[in-house]
Amino acid sequence: MAESNEFVPILSLNSIDQPALLKRCKILIEKFISLYNNPPDFIARAPGRVNLIGEHIDYAGFGVLPMAISNDVIIAVNFSNKKGYTNVRLSNIIDDKYKQKCWDFEGKDKIVEIIVEEGVSEWSNYFKCGYKGILQHLGIDNPVGMDCLVDGIVPIGAGLSSSSSFVCCAALATCHANNVTLTKKQITEISIECERFSGMNSGGMDQTASIFSQSGHALYVEFLPTLNATPTKLPTTNPPITFVVANSLVKADKVITAPIHYNLRVVETKLAAYHLGQLLFGKDCENLKHVCDLYSNSTKVTIDKLEKLSDYVDQVYEKNQEGYTLEELTIMLKLSSTEIYDKFIPNFPVRAERFHLYKRSKHVFEESCRVLKFYEVCTSGSSMNDVEIFESLGNLMNQSHQSCKELFDCSCDELNDLVRICLGGGALGSRLTGAGWG
Numbered sequence: 001m002a003e004s005n006e007f008v009p010i011l012s013l014n015s016i017d018q019p020a021l022l023k024r025c026k027i028l029i030e031k032f033i034s035l036y037n038n039p040p041d042f043i044a045r046a047p048g049r050v051n052l053i054g055e056h057i058d059y060a061g062f063g064v065l066p067m068a069i070s071n072d073v074i075i076a077v078n079f080s081n082k083k084g085y086t087n088v089r090l091s092n093i094i095d096d097k098y099k100q101k102c103w104d105f106e107g108k109d110k111i112v113e114i115i116v117e118e119g120v121s122e123w124s125n126y127f128k129c130g131y132k133g134i135l136q137h138l139g140i141d142n143p144v145g146m147d148c149l150v151d152g153i154v155p156i157g158a159g160l161s162s163s164s165s166f167v168c169c170a171a172l173a174t175c176h177a178n179n180v181t182l183t184k185k186q187i188t189e190i191s192i193e194c195e196r197f198s199g200m201n202s203g204g205m206d207q208t209a210s211i212f213s214q215s216g217h218a219l220y221v222e223f224l225p226t227l228n229a230t231p232t233k234l235p236t237t238n239p240p241i242t243f244v245v246a247n248s249l250v251k252a253d254k255v256i257t258a259p260i261h262y263n264l265r266v267v268e269t270k271l272a273a274y275h276l277g278q279l280l281f282g283k284d285c286e287n288l289k290h291v292c293d294l295y296s297n298s299t300k301v302t303i304d305k306l307e308k309l310s311d312y313v314d315q316v317y318e319k320n321q322e323g324y325t326l327e328e329l330t331i332m333l334k335l336s337s338t339e340i341y342d343k344f345i346p347n348f349p350v351r352a353e354r355f356h357l358y359k360r361s362k363h364v365f366e367e368s369c370r371v372l373k374f375y376e377v378c379t380s381g382s383s384m385n386d387v388e389i390f391e392s393l394g395n396l397m398n399q400s401h402q403s404c405k406e407l408f409d410c411s412c413d414e415l416n417d418l419v420r421i422c423l424g425g426g427a428l429g430s431r432l433t434g435a436g437w438g
Contacts, residue, residue: 006184008172008211013043018070021045024151025074031093032076032149040076040149042176046169047072048154048161049209050245051433052218053400054371056408058203060269061289062301062368063222065232065375066205068213069160069245073152073169075127079177080145088112090127093151098123105143111135116199118349121255125198126163130170133194134180144177157251159434164206167195184211185227199255201266201348220375224289225299232378237386241393245433246422248414252438262435264350265360265408271344272361275333279316288364306369313362323354356409363407370396390428397429410436 016022025043032040047068054064086105092098101124103112111132114125127148135143150169154162168191175182182190191207208221212229220230234241254262269288277285277294285291289301296305330337377384377392384392401419405411415432422430 007181008184008187010176021070021072021074024153028074028076028093028149028151032078032147035091035149036078036089036147038078038147040078040147042173043074043076044169044173044176045072045074046165046172046210047213048165049206049213050160050243051205051209052243053367053374053396053431054205055367055400055404055432055434055436056265056269056410057364057367057371058205058221058223059201059266059287060203060273060364060368061224061287062292062364063220063371063375064205065218065220065371065378066209066213067218068209069154071154071160073150073154073162073165075151075169075173076149077173077177078147080147082145084142085145086143087145088131089147090124091149092123093149098150103128105135108135108139108141114197116197116255118256118259121253126166126195127170129194129197130167130172130191131174132197133167133190134171134174134178136194137186137190138178138180140178143174146173146177148173155247157253157438158247159252159432159436159438160245161206161210161434163198163200163254164191164195164202165210167191167198168207168210187211189227196347199263199348200258201263218378224293232375234378235380235384235389237389241390244422244427246418248412248418248438250412250414250438252435254435257437259349259351261410261437263348264352265410266348267344267350268355268357268360269364271329271333271340271355272357272364274344275357276313276316276361278333280312288361292365292368301368301372303369303372306365306372310362310365310369313358313365317358317361321358323356323359325354329355359407359409363403366407367400367403370400394428397431398423401431404432404436408436412437414438 048071049066049068051066058064089102091100106112112128114128154160154165156162171187171191188207188211192204195202204223205221208229209219213219214231217231217233220232222228273285273288273291276291277283281294293299326337374396377389411432419430
C-alpha cells in the first residue's frame with residue numbers, strides 16, 4: 001500500500017532519466033523565456049493513465065485498477081512574491097489553438113470564476129480547477145502571482161485522462177509556487193473534489209493514478225472507507241504481459257456530453273443505490289458501495305457478496321430492465337420529481353427520457369467483481385501457470401467491454417470495431433478504457 005503521508009518527489013532537471021521528457025522540458029524552458037522574458041522557477045508534471053479494468057465504478061465507491069502512462073502534462077511556472085501581485089498568466093505551447101488566459105485572485109471566498117457552459121469546453125478551466133481547489137483548501141489570503149506555460153501530450157478525449165492530469169498538474173504547481181507541501185493523499189483528494197468545478201461529476205480513479213502511480217506497477221485503488229492506493233505488479237510470464245493502447249480517433253469530450261452521458265450515469269447509479277437501499281434495508285444509500293457494505297455488514301468487498309448482489313438486481317428489476325421515466329421513478333421511489341432533482345441532480349444537469357437502474361447497477365456490481373478477480377490473478381504468486389494467467393486476464397477484459405457496451409451503453413461502433421480487430425489479431429483480451437463514447 002502506498003503511504004498516505006508520502007510526498008510528491010521534487011527532482012532536478014539533470015536527474016530526469018527519460019530522454020524524451022528531458023527534451024520537452026528544455027524546449028518548454030526556451031519557449032517560456034521567449035514568452036515571459038524570465039526563466040521558470042520549476043516545472044510540475046502529472047501523467048495520464050490507462051485503466052486496465054474497473055470502468056465507471058469509482059464514483060459508485062468501488063475499487064479500480066489503472067496504471068499511469070508516459071504521456072503527461074507539464075507546466076513551467078515562474079512565481080512572484082511581490083506584495084499585492086496575485087495575477088495569473090496561463091499560456092499553452094500550442095498557442096494558436098489555446099489562447100493565453102489571464103486573471104487575478106478574487107479573494108479567498110471566490111478565488112477565480114470558472115464559467116461552465118453546456119456544449120463548451122474551455123481549456124483554462126482545468127487549470128483553474130486545480131488552482132482554486134488548492135487555494136480554497138489552504139484558505140490563502142494572498143497567493144503568489146504566477147506565469148505558467150503548459151505542454152500536454154495526453155491525447156484529448158481519448159480516454160487517457162487528459163483533463164485530470166491537467167487538474168493534478170495545476171494543483172501541484174499552485175502548491176509549490178505558494179511554498180506549501182501537501183501529501184500525495186491530500187493532493188489527490190483535493191484534485192478529485194476540485195475537478196468537479198469543470199462541470200464533471202467525476203470519481204477519483206484518474207487523479208489517484210496520476211499522483212500515486214509508480215513505475216512498473218499498476219495501481220489498485222480503493223476509495224471507501226478511505227482512499228488507499230496499492231502499487232500492484234503484473235504477473236511475471238513468458239512472454240511478458242503487454243498492453244497496447246490504441247486510439248479509435250473518435251474524440252469524446254466528457255464535459256460537452258456530460259448531461260447525456262457521464263453525469264447521467266452517475267445519477268443512474270445513485271438512483272439505483274437509493275432504490276436498493278430502501279428495498280433491502282429501508283435506508284438511503286449514497287452509492288452502490290454503501291449498499292454492498294450494508295449487505296455484507298462490512299466495508300470489505302468480496303467476490304461472493306458482489307455476485308449475490310448482481311443476482312439480486314436481476315430479481316428486483318426482472319419486470320423492467322429497460323429503464324424508468326421520471327414519472328415512474330416518482331412512484332417507485334415515493335419521491336416527487338422536485339425531490340428527485342434536489343436529491344440526485346442538484347449541481348450537474350442531466351437529460352434523459354428513461355433512467356436505467358437495472359443496467360447500471362448490474363454493470364457496477366459485476367465490474368467490481370472483475371476488478372477483484374483481476375487483482376487476485378496479479379497477486380496470487382505462482383498458483384497459476386502462464387496460460388491460465390493470460391486466459392484469466394484476457395477473459396476479464398473481454399467481459400468488461402461487453403458489459404460497458406451492453407449494460408453501461410458507453411461504447412461506440414468504432415470502439416467495438418477496434419476491440420474486434422485486436423482480438424482478431426491475436427490479443428487475448430481487449431476493452432475500451434476511460435469513460436468511453438470514443
